[in-house]
């Protein structure tokens with residue numbers, strides 16, 4: 134069954150109140166619901182449909198009288214009086230058997246829920262759609278010491294607790310947690326003086342890993358007041374960490390539930406990257422309270438309304454807490470790694486899709502990250518003040534509503550007077566636009582001509598020109614900035630912009646700050662790239678110039694068997710030693726483009742990528758760079774070593790990132806002597822992990838890997854790192870074998886998404902290993918996806934995306950992949966989730 138945006142119809146009833154009672158038992162939880170419905174229009178069909186899945190209906194009543202609803206696939210149908218009425222139902226569910234981790238399930242002995250997008254229907258019969266909003270009162274009966282739900286606590290006693298959420302919400306924001314948990318408490322006073330109790334709830338033993346998350350939460354609360362004028366609206370805000378979770382975290386009203394990997398942090402067990410991610414996800418979920426909860430989505434096609442905006446807001450937050458250019462570069466790296474392949478392959482869809490079979494398959498980089506990019510463009514086009522005005526209007530006008538992208542764009546039109554009809558194409562057209570640039574200089578006048586086009590994507594053969602904001606600056610050949618950044622608005626298929634009064638031909642710096650999610654195509658030279666790497670005043674474009682140099686070098690190494698570009702090596706050397714530059718920035722310039730990205734670039738240029746050759750080029754390049762830097766590496770290593778107690782702040786993290794890059798180069802020369810010393814001395818995970826990774830990459834880390842295992846075998850999150858690292862560091866011809874052995878390891882647990890992803894995600898991420906000509910990588914992933922699908926369709930379906938780039942590769946590899954995709958598709962009882970993903974990948 135396919136659902137279409139165009140088929141939207143409002144629900145025929147208002148839901149005034151929802152009262153739920155949970156009588157918890159692992160295999161037989163009883164859920165009693167008492168729901169007040171009133172028909173919106175008395176002439177409408179008096180029968181109503183409620184969603185329900187995997188529920189055992191015990192009894193149902195309307196206004197106290199037993200009724201016998203018709204049970205159909207996906208729910209029930211029942212006659213109703215045609216006037217307001219009270220629906221009561223009792224159902225039985227089996228949380229302990231729920232390995233899909235959707236609805237009410239058990240994780241390490243605790244009860245927890247995940248309802249977004251359509252999991253509430255696995256808890257009780259209900260109109261499980263985001264435009265049906267109601268207040269909820271919840272009573273939980275259970276032996277656990279901690280019984281939590283949304284809203285404010287209204288009473289508790291031995292074996293029970295009651296909660297009331299005064300803010301009307303859709304069912305996907307419902308949450309319940311019950312377990313023998315301990316808390317890390319704190320308080321926050323909002324700017325209007327409201328005192329809020331804060332808690333992070335964890336399993337005993339993890340209470341020492343909550344302090345960082347709590348600080349992040351308080352910073353987020355303050356930031357949303359300061360920057361967006363948004364205040365928290367309940368007496369209590371609870372966060373719970375659970376080990377088994379399909380995604381990162383969930384913004385349930387007043388009761389956020391987190392994958393423990395996205396909240397638990399300590400210097401000994403978490404890397405700098407983990408700390409930064411945790412801070413961002415805590416912020417993201419907290420920011421949803423206004424962008425998602427107070428203002429939610431009318432239907433799931435509008436998902437990017439809340440996700441794009443909330444990702445945009447959390448990126449602003451991280452930029453404010455840390456470094457703005459570094460955050461921007463990191464986001465663009467991630468966008469190119471995750472969103473561009475989606476946009477340029479069989480899974481391409483617009484940020485607002487118009488059809489789906491399984492909405493869980495659309496929690497994608499396109500909806501989230503491209504959704505955020507679209508908002509960044511909008512802000513750049515209207516300006517910061519107008520953005521603030523539009524957002525104030527959005528909160529004012531739509532508080533308490535379930536909204537659409539049209540509502541969102543209208544507040545910008547009303548606040549600014551701008552017509553956004555063409556801009557709206559960003560929401561409906563899939564695919565990454567290509568912007569071809571040509572230039573012309575004569576008599577002091579310099580012009581840039583841009584041509585835009587977007588390749589066909591599934592179901593969208595032709596694309597109309599979009600509004601593309603291009604931030605452009607001009608530099609003189611001596612490095613001076615001739616023209617500061619200005620935003621050119623490209624609206625036509627082909628358009629020129631002229632700059633007058635220039636004494637000589639300038640060097641353009643185009644798409645500064647990556648002002649639009651497009652692929653820029655411009656004929657240029659390595660000399661000019663090196664010039665921009667040295668002189669651009671826009672840090673993003675400085676990095677971008679280095680990235681382009683790295684890509685060109687890698688490409689010519691692969692296609693022409695060339696040696697690494699000497700000028701580029703020199704430029705890198707200069708940059709690494711430049712102490713005036715932010716270490717985090719230097720670390721990013723030193724980080725090579727991913728092998729998968731090189732494969733895509735080759736494919737775009739009509740060359741069939743050979744993963745082994747791309748791997749060899751990467752190795753050769755790194756080895757050559759290490760040799761070039763040989764004499765300075767020990768000094769650089771010493772100069773970037775952070776002494777003193779570990780602090781997860783941005784400055785220390787930047788220095789450690791650079792130090793880690795240097796250590797990996799150094800290890801290529803000393804075989805691991807320095808890394809072994811660092812491993813021995815490390816008192817924090819960032820340095821321990823960097824040392825272990827360097828040693829394993831050098832195939833000289835067996836001892837440390839065993840020591841790491843012995844030290845951390847009882848810490849699930851650290852063991853995920855260990856599992857992933859084994860596969861990530863494996864040579865191309867060994868990756869599948871290493872991963873196979875790990876799936877037989879005593880600590881491998883298919884039912885834990887983090888552990889499954891640690892091994893299978895690392896396999897998919899080991900480009901040359903996954904795409905090894907033997908096909909062993911493809912086969913292993915397919916086997917494991919088939920095995921997991923029975924247990925956990927959501928995580929299975931998401932991981933199918935590893936195959937989305939298959940059409941890049943040679944026919945032999947395509948044939949091997951096709952066999953695996955068809956094998957998955959032929960599996961009996963395959964989930965709707967996986968079926969949709971694999972069919973789209975095969976067809977696209």
Ligand code: ARG
Pocket residue numbers: 247249250379380381382383384417418440493496927
């Ligand atoms: N809304 C959550 C977030 O953005 C993601 C939850 C998605 N869950 C899912 N099963 N699709 O943080």
Ligand code: ZN
Pocket residue numbers: 417421439440443
């Ligand atoms: Zn979100």
